[in-house]
Amino acid sequence: MSGIVIGLIVIGAVVFLLALWVAGVYNALVRLRNAVKNAWSQIDVQLKRRHDLIPNLVETAKGYMTHERETLESVVKARNLAQGASDKGAGPAEQGAAESGLSKALSNFFVVVERYPDLKANENFLALQEELSSTENRISFARQAFNDAVMTMNNRVEMFPGNIVAGMFNFKKEAFFEIENAAEREVPKVAFS
Amino acid sequence: MFELVRANRRKSALLILLMLALLLAVGFAVGFSVYPATDSFVMGHYRYFIPVGGLAGMAVAFLIWGGQALAAFASGDRILMAAAGAREIKKEDHPRLFNVVEEMTIAAQLPAVPKVYIMEDMSMNAFAAGRNPKHAAVAVTQGLLGRLNRDQLQGVIAHEISHIANRDILFMTFASIMLGSIIMITEIFLRVMWYSNLGGSRRYTSRRSNRNDGAARLVLLVVALVLAIVAPLLAQLLYFACSRQREYLADAGGAVYTRYPEGLASALEIISGNPGTKASVSKAMAPMYIINPLEAGARSLTSLTSTHPPVEERIRILRSMGGGASYNAYAAAAGKISGAGKVHIPQAALAAELAAVRQAQAARAAEPGQGSMGPALMAATAGQARAPEPEPEPGERQRFREAGDLVRTMNRFRFLQCACGLKMKIPPEYKKTLVKCPRCGKIHSLEKTANA
Structure with a gap:
């Protein structure tokens, strides 16, 4: 009789501790996921800023770059694609791909701008350029925080024994955010003058 | 952090x-x-x-x-700012300064963007104030804004933001x-x-x-x-x-936030080279500036009564951080330059950083299929130095550089174009015949290119 009672108490205690542990891990996972979400929204704000700046930039450049319709169009197209991805709430992976396209189009654009000294001296253009480069800096700094949050989350989701709890409540690995900048990967050109 | x-x-x-x-x-x-x-x-x-x-x-x-x-x-911060003769500015007044402050706020993950002040003074200096990260302010002098380029300004602001994040001001x-x-x-x-x-x-x-x-x-x-x-x-x-320990820590933070120690290093160099006396500096406020305005003359002197470490040492530490812009790299560089144990970066921070790097490496090794993710991950965790990216916006920066070069030509600086694309500016005080390119490490002879 008393043996059964003791056994029941022991089992009950073990179950209770286990439940406590599961609750703890669950809460930690929720916290991490919210941190990832928050970090993403920080990036999203900056991406929107980037998308909003580009029409103005193109509008300013249009007057000077009469022979560069293709370049301008490709910038606008890439920008619309990126904004479309942002509007429908595509995740970091898809958004990153779209933003990479935009970065590439922009770097082409700025190469072409070199041929238009008047445009380069335009005050409005310079202001927009400062805004744009600042926005890119912000994106890269915010990306750092986001990728840190994602890594912490993914470690928790994948590592034993957290992965058991994560599997039970369907916590998924999060994707990293990466903007592939074509120009960054190329070897810088060397000019002897 | x-x-x-x-x-x-x-x-x-x-x-x-x-x-x-x-x-x-x-x-x-x-x-x-x-x-x-x-x-x-x-x-x-x-x-x-x-x-x-x-x-x-x-x-x-x-x-x-x-x-x-x-x-x-x-x-x-109001009293401090009033005492320093600073006035608050809006974004329209100086968009670039404002942008840099916002960028560093994001990098340091502060809860709010500090207020931005400008001091109408031709000397070069900056300081931060405020009781906590939510109510903070940074102030820079007009002279600083005029003479630093964007990267250097970013370094200075990162140093100040680091003071805010570490709650040094309170x-x-x-x-x-x-x-x-x-x-x-x-x-x-x-x-x-x-x-x-x-x-x-x-x-x-x-x-x-x-x-x-x-x-x-x-x-x-x-x-x-x-x-x-x-x-x-x-x-x-x-x-x-x-105060001195906090300056080291803020320098380290400045390098980590920008991932570009050279920005802060060259800014310190310029600032210490143009001490200029700032009007209305009280003794109590002197330690809050990036370079002590009352000790600006003493560049390499360290003493018990200095509020700041010698500037030359700070610059050398930043420069010898090499590629890695992390607290670890800073601690290692400081150990080499100042002797072990003199600069104290808390062990816990270093350990956390190491763990992050290892995790990143493990993650990379585990997923060879996602190779493109690697560099970003490394940069995100280890805080590696920024890749030397070709500037997408050479226009404005070029103008600033040209203006700066003009001033330097007048001051009898010599210029030297390195094969890696970096243009070195050699001050007239530099007497040695060989110079090392800070970016690629190539050694150049100065005699041949005296007037390049």
């Missing part, structure tokens, strides 16, 4: 307590020597003596400090008020003693007390005098030592 702040806070609390103890000791000694009578009461079998004068002195000392500290806390404010209180009390005491011809206690001894008592009072008076002379010095040393 949290570890860092916590370690910082622990050390600050200890230091504040030490200074508070010193303040109370001074208060006690002064009070006691002014009014050495004691009250007494009996409890149980013992008779307890209460040094009324001493306790009153302690209370007064505490009130003097507390009142000032409260006033400083309530007024926040601490330094409290500590400097404490220092001021100690100095004030001891000064008044010494002056009173001087004018009363050291005979303040004769009144009491003239009452019919025994000789022993008089001697004890004389000893106490001497102790109080010694304390009054030593305490301000001791407090100052404590204060300066802590």
